[in-house]
Amino acid sequence: MAGMGPPPKPAGQRRRRNATVATTRLPAEGRGGRRAPNWPLVPDVVMAARRDLLAAAVADLEEDLAELEGTRKEASVRRRLETTQEKLAIIKAQMKAQRALEADLWRDLWRLPQAVAWERLRWTRDVAQYVRHKVLAELGDLAAAKEARQWSDRLGLSPMAMLRLRWEVTVDETAAKRAERDRDRSEAETPPATAQPAADPLAALRAV
Structure with a gap:
């Protein structure tokens, strides 16, 4: 009919004007203890x-x-x-200190919750770039310190950066409660230490 536009799109195909980006939830335990990737640089x-x-x-x-x-x-x-x-x-x-510090920082970073997102996004080399600049900064390189701060923001290593990336660390409450129950049970099953009788300070005098 003249004057009528096209039929409306199904609800699933309509563009939402106020659509928001979903938050990425990262487990607090990180990658579950798996080894860090091989150093790529x-x-x-x-x-x-x-x-x-x-x-x-x-x-x-x-x-x-x-x-x-x-x-x-x-x-x-x-x-x-x-x-x-x-x-x-x-x-x-x-150079010797740099190699040792890079290895330590690389291992520590891949234990963080953010490492789950890095792995999904294949940001291995990006994390390595941060490690290199961060270590050089610790060794006194001021230019590297500026680069490290920028890489830190890109990788979500601060609360503000995580907010900007819409990353959120979540705790597995079921696992946490289970661990707490196991700890309480272990403490309850541990027998109390037997108190030793106090020594009589006059015993030696009476024996003389």
Whole structure:
């Protein structure tokens, strides 16, 4: 009939003007104790390059020192060598600490409730990027600290970031109550410690 529009769409196909994004519920126990994924990133190439350059500089200065032994330039070259050796030792220590801290933080993060969402979204490399910047920040890199804060927001590692991502941590109340009952039962079945009779301080005197 003229003047009539198309028939209305079924309710399931209508666009809701005030539709909201559903909240993602994350279990408080996280991934259930499963191991963290394999570390996906290569070693820190910047730190490795600095180490290699310093090692080459040390080798060159050692050669120069051997050639200049007994000359007036010997003291100057020796000071430069000692300074470069110190820098090399520092960066080697930083790289060792970096590897250990990255491994620890990587393992700890995948125990969080947020790890359930990361796994679903395949954000393994994103989490690794956060770990790298966070560890470098802890080692004193201010630029890495800024990057770590940004990655933290993206990964939902703060209450505000979780709210923005619409993530919510939920507790399995049934499992929690069961664990509480088991704990109470275990405490009830544990026999109380038998009190030992107090020693008589006059017994030794009476025996004399």
